[in-house]
Amino acid sequence: MESEGEGVSLPLIHEHLMMPWNDLRKGHCCGHFLAISDGYYCKICDFFVHKKCVDESTEYIEHPLHSIHTLKLLQSKLEFRCDVCDVRDVMGIVNLCYRCEICDFQVDLYCAKYPP
Numbered sequence: 001m002e003s004e005g006e007g008v009s010l011p012l013i014h015e016h017l018m019m020p021w022n023d024l025r026k027g028h029c030c031g032h033f034l035a036i037s038d039g040y041y042c043k044i045c046d047f048f049v050h051k052k053c054v055d056e057s058t059e060y061i062e063h064p065l066h067s068i069h070t071l072k073l074l075q076s077k078l079e080f081r082c083d084v085c086d087v088r089d090v091m092g093i094v095n096l097c098y099r100c101e102i103c104d105f106q107v108d109l110y111c112a113k114y115p116p
Contacts (some may be wrong), residue, residue: 008040073096
């Protein structure tokens with residue numbers, strides 16, 4: 001995480017500089033409300049991510065329900081459906097997911113962290 005002037009660069013999470021922010025709303029990262037909502041906000045895109053989700057995100061993960069391939073952290077620009085919990089995000093609330101670039105298996109950040 002790099003700080004550039006007034007913004008913070010989070011290249012794995014978002015393409016624009018983000019401002020440290022405290023907001024009680026769902027994060028575009030996990031789609032959940034957190035009791036403490038310190039995070040980062042992009043004014044250009046109206047995009048908010050929780051600090052906790054950013055701190056716990058890595059570029060690649062191994063997931064027990066898809067152990068044959070590594071999953072990569074990506075920003076989902078289209079409708080997203082988690083292959084673990086089967087929740088479909090048609091409103092564009094969850095913009096981050098881990099996806100297998102070989103077979104398109106995808107999992108939201110919550111299911112990536114807390115597999116069933």
